[in-house]
Amino acid sequence: MSNIVCITNRHLCKEDFLTRIIHIASYHPKAIILREKDMTPEDYLELASQVISICKKYNVKCILHSFSSVATSLKMNAIHLPLPLLRSMSKKERSSFLVLGASCHSVEEAKEAEALGCSYIIVGHIFETDCKKGLPGRGLEFLQNVISSVNIPVYAIGGINETNISQVLHTGADGACLMSSLMSNDNISQLMKK
Template sequence: MSELPLIAVTDSATCPRPLAEQIERLAKLTKLRPQAVILRAKSLDKAAYRTLALQAQQSCEAAGIPLILHSDWQLASELGIKKLHLPLALLRQLPTCERAHFTWLSTSVHSVEEAIEAQALGATVLIAGHIYTTQCKAGLAPRGLGFLQAVCSAVSLLVYAIGGIGFDAAQHAELQANGARGACVMSAYMRL
């Protein structure tokens, strides 16, 4: 099996330093270099997220790492960023004419039905989770590898796994064996 592509997902709650500084650190990685960075910052207001997005865009462009904005499609359009992650509720609201602007339009799915709906809505990538036990979803049982396999079988899109994923080659092989084309890693990247 080949190496599983990894996407870093930002999270200020698990990061011991400011996100702009952490993204700069990720951009300089040689080993464990992420394929892309999803700029998730739920605690920031629109103005603060815009400032962070501009800083992240500069760091990612300098390193040749694609930046994927989270939730704010208008900002992505304004900044010329062609990659966007929208929660499914926001994907449902995205005007059809805006979807063509994005070369990567991902959404999170938590059931096979959501995966099928997301594909019909024009998503180009699905992020399926959570697969393993994770502190981010404390108290919630993971959906597991059977769920991942079912989602991958139900759609023709790229599916990335999320939830409890670290830098473990055996875990990555398990994800690939169940259909994942990549994985999203949050906590492990935020602690590097």
């Protein structure tokens, strides 16, 4: 099974977004996280329905992002949240999701996410990336420190590509998240095979 998690950003797509999702899903990543935070809940619901359908066809886990009410209305058991949103949810709301993830940027945040019931976390940003222009990556040592501080799967994000993913996996990370490269790369097959 793949250890690559696709994080979406429709604004980076060079082609029709759903066509890109089909293409990515056909390579069976570990999961696709539908991270389209700038949408209205209504538009997100419509897009999520389409992406869920694609993921089911290819037997790929679909994880919704930020819109917990949309996830609930679609009877989805997987959600990824920024830490402030996770903190604002009640224990009952959090426990309604079988897969609960959060984005973390420190050891303390990772420990907090685990204490709040997360089943995995995404940690970043590890390397320099265009998404965080001007901010240096936190590095592999930071990633190792987070991994050793929690007992749940840790996925790395930020500037990860085919040339440095082996370094990320060597730290003990459970996998890596790719956004820009999967959304805009002309040769997804080469990227996923590496």
